Amino acid sequence: MRVRNINRGLWTLGVAAVGVFVLMGVARADVTTEQSGSIVVWPKVIWDGSRDTVIEVANTGNPMVHALCFYINAAPVNPNLPPSATNPPQWVETDFEIWLTKQQPTHWVASNGRQTNGFDEFGSDGSGWDPGLVPPVPAGFQGELKCVQVDDAGAPMPGNKLVGKATLRDDDGDVSSYNAIAILGNPALSGSQIGTDLALNLTATNTGGEYNACPDTLILNHFADGVSDPVIEQLGNCSAGNCPISTTLTLVPCQEDIENQIPGKVNVSFQIFNEFEQPLSTTTTVDCWLNAPLNTIGAAGANSPFTFNVLGTVGAHTRITPVPGAGGVIGVAEETRRDSNTEGPGTRAAFNLDFEGNRYDAATDGKGNKVAGVTDHIVIPPQ
Helix, strand or coil: CEEECCCCCCCCCCCCCCCCCCCCCCCCCCCECCCCECEEEEEEEEECCCEEEEEEEEECCCCCEEEEEEEEECCECCCCCCCECCECECCEEEEEEEEECCCCEEEEECCCEECCCCCCCCCCCCCCCCCCCECCCCCCEEEEEEEEEECCCCCECCCCCEEEEEEEEECCCCEEEEECEEECECCCCCHHHHCCEEEEEEECCECCCCEECCCCEEEEEEECECCECHHHHHCCCCCCCCCEEEEEEEEEECCEECCCCECCEEEEEEEEEECCCCEEEEEEEEECCEEEEHHHCCCCHHHCCCEHHHHCCCEEEEEEEECCCCCCEEEEEEEEECCCCCCCCCEEEEEECEEECCHHHHCECCCCCECCCCCEEEECCCC
16 A cells, blocks of 8 residues: 655755765675665664654765655554564555755654754754655554655666665664665666666676666674673673573565565575584565564574574574575664663664675576576656
């Protein structure tokens, strides 16, 4: 189901904006968290009544930038029950447009959105040059935000001028931030050549592709789930074994048909190596959006391959790979530390995953044979 919010119009140039984002480097053949791109993805956006998300986005160039943005609410149909085959994600999409002047940064809070008000008091949350009408997300929202750079007419424009960040904040003041994931476009192509079907197939071996291919493998370095925080124990701030560390993984499919309301669905495998390089493995399915503690992926609880009981070491290294021939995934992770098992939600710290290879060049048929031209697609509505 789509909710449409339209706010068209050109802004008058001439208002200087103070920005903190800097364009770094030149176009590469993989997704990035350190450069601006033409598609920007915030994989984890939350508004649950006590935890909210601050969205930051900026234009790193001198020309004005126009973008189409899509919130995708992946909260389960029954929010009082965990996601399952009988309680699937809602996949409710809401789209809106933003305009950014020369090197303009802007922000909004997911629960509030942003109104177009030129009379905001200086220093207030809404002061500054408004990018356009940004709708608030509904209570209970959990999902992603995706923005695509377009031209004045709404056709995709691979100008690579968008960069972003998200900060998840709790009512108790705890904050957790990550960089949005940028997908660079091929500046040699025009919107008429690309159309509304955005192919993620630009690589060093396919220089005529449209947008950077998604990673072949995501890499997560993490503590064994539930292991007691060695730093807190050393400081004597809690008894031994009573300061657990946990990690939550968020993944979104690279392939999405926003126009026809078809969410992506990807089976992924996990290769988990403990500190002695002993391997373990498990699998799961990313259906529209995955946001799961590591100890709930695969065998749950004490039998989870992510726990200290099974790993046998404090730290671990996990390689996350979509099944051969399937679509790619991108995502972020969030680590939670606690002073005790019973003391509040803990303190969180989000971080970006490392990337290796790309799905277009590394795709195989499951038997090690390379399959040429396997491509993820993001299909957006025509304007």
